[in-house]
């Protein structure tokens with residue numbers, strides 16, 4: 586299990602590339618001062634880094650980095666997705682919660698990278714700490730909306746019984762309704778696979794923001810306990826040539 590208590594966590598897959606630096610920072614830590622990030626709206630909008638310098642100059646939920654400037658997203662339970670294109674040495678940071686994923690933000694980010702010269706097999710992706718099926722309850726009506734979404738082409742991962750998380754460091758979410766337990770990181774992974782990215786080039790960090798990550802990392806836990814939450818900044822940048 587990754588230690589996210591103080592300094593955030595990293596992807597071994599992205600580290601193996603050798604030409605990117607990145608971090609899924611701990612909740613509440615400030616982003617790198619030169620990082621570009623958008624005013625996030627759970628939209629499919631993806632822009633180039635320069636359009637969000639200074640940060641939040643425009644609305645976007647994904648940024649493409651074509652320079653050495655870090656591109657970032659901030660999340661609480663949503664998926665922070667960092668992408669590196671080994672062909673052009675471009676990078677991307679994407680904020681993909683359930684709403685944004687269903688609106689197509691991962692598809693727009695990959696399409697934009699491909700328009701700039703990437704191919705499916707040149708992309709390496711890491712999905713950082715996010716709410717996981719051990720703690721992510723949804724109503725049946727939401728599940729049926731997900732299944733009917735045209736971007737969801739394969740069966741999605743969910744269970745009726747709440748999955749036990751043996752790695753939890755605090756109590757898992759308690760059921761609030763007669764709902765189901767949904768696997769959001771797997772939905773993100775499925776969408777990436779659907780776009781032709783090889784499975785071995787997608788890493789899930791498998792850290793649940795509700796029951797495993799550092800204190801104050803989960804928006805949903807805050808809604809249950811009024812315990813407070815702070816954004817997690819995740820960023821990626823090209824280093825060297």
Ligand SMILES: [Zn+2]
Nearest residue numbers: 719720793796
């Ligand atoms: Zn959990």
